[in-house]
Amino acid sequence: MIVDVLPKAEILDPQGQAVARAMGRLGVSGVADVRQGKHFVLEVDDSVDDAELERIAESLLANPVMEEWVVRRENTQP
């Protein structure tokens, strides 16, 4: 399971801005905006349903006041 969490677009992300500015100093152009978030990799049993995963994301991994998130099933075993 993958859960990606990002600060909401309307909430100022000074960390993302600092990263974007650093890219300019690296000589990279064409990067308009950076948002910095979190990437969670969860190993879960098949018994855990989508509703439960959504509950985990909404109530713990992300804070709905300031963040948005995407949950997707993916085989994370090597």
Added chain:
Amino acid sequence: MSARIGVITFPGTLDDVDAARAVRYAGAEAVGLWHRDTDLQSVDAVVVPGGFSYGDYLRAGAIAAQSPVMGPVVEAARRGMPVLGICNGFQILCEAGLLPGALVRNTGLRFICREIRLRVENADTAWTAGFEPGAAITVPLKSGEGRFVADEATLDRLEGEGRVVFRYAEPAPNGALRDIAGICSTDGRVVGLMPHPEHAIDPLTGPGVDGLGLFTSVLGRLTAAA
């Protein structure tokens, strides 16, 4: 018998000792509560102090909000027990759903550590009843994630219901929306603020005694109710 005020210690809490000292200065008994406790020992109020509970893992206050002690604290707060969250304690109360909004990284990305003037916007909460409305107080601010944010509707509701308890008397150095330093619950018994009143209770160790007013306020409310 004096009022008993609980002070919670999580792994990574820093300001529990000062918070307990402020409680004693105000004339109450400070009762230490541990993050694993599930019994609040019949305290009359609770202070959730500042620091870096659980190392700020995941989000500041997020893990502490799920800790065993917070279950009974949330329950008691919903029944009207006064709760004060300072700095990381404010973040914990927001994460626990007792207060709306969230605290995010300061706009300047710098940790801010200095004295700051606040205006007491609501002098009718359990923790500010001893202040004059509009009073200016000077207390330390020390946080890296102290920028209060909420959506416009929530901000309007907080303002409309008089739930902005403390406002920075200057443009918020951390970028807090509408210069909000502290807010309260609908019943005015749960208050959270980023600056540290517990560090301003004795001129020997802080900028003055302005912070003591929060602790004497709640004591006044508790003894009036007894």
